[in-house]
Amino acid sequence: MVRVRILYASEHRSTQEIAERIGTRLRTHRHLVEVLALDSDPGRKALGQADALVLGSAVHDGAWLPVAESVVRGGAVRLRQQPVWMFSVGMSAALPKPLRRWADRVEQPRIAALVEAVRPREHRRFSGVIRREHLDRRGAVLFRLLGCRYGDHRDWAAIEAWADDIAGQLKELPALGPAE
Ligand SMILES: Cc1cc2nc3c(=O)[nH]c(=O)nc-3n(C[C@H](O)[C@H](O)[C@H](O)COP(=O)(O)O)c2cc1C
Secondary structure: EEEEEEEOEEEEEEEHHHHHHHHHHHHHHOOOOEEEEOOOOOOHHHOOOEEEEEEEEEEEOEOOOOHHHHHHHHOOHHHOOOOEEEEEEHHHOOOHHHHHHHHHHOOOHHHHHHHHOOOOOOEEEHHHHHHHHHHOOHHHHHHHHHHOOEEOOOOHHHHHHHHHHHHHHHHHOOOOOOOO
């Protein structure tokens, strides 16, 4: 059994629910899982207290939410020595197909820099939920002009498959001793 801590930053809950679903799935593989919001200074301490970490954030304006970016950047040296997985929750599935293909290929530079600082085992991108009330007027106009679709774009099968994949990799970790 591996102690896994899942830390997330979420503004409108879709990232939180993805983190919780990953946690539920890892528990079915008999891992000891905690799911915590990465929303305050204690989050920094939380980085060190598990055998493995899964870190995720909603993406706003091409970057992780500020608290997640700063906690993860601040802990990057330590994180590089731990088994870490990262995920970003954006809205590429809300885009019309040609734009989506382009968006899925393009790395957002601030996220790429964060991933490079941590060097996780893997960084996954998922789509989340986008609703009219999440956007200001300018954002909503742009959204409409680009032909985007509001809604819940989460692909739960892909999210669960990723959690299963992580669970498989956790089994390969060197013996970690009994959980406290
Ligand atoms: C103000 C704002 C800015 C956003 N900027 C981006 C972005 O740059 N790239 C992206 O892929 N998604 C962007 N999104 C979409 C969100 O990442 C997506 O809705 C996600 O599910 C939000 O997660 P949350 O529900 O956990 O807050 C933005 C959403 C909002 C409200």
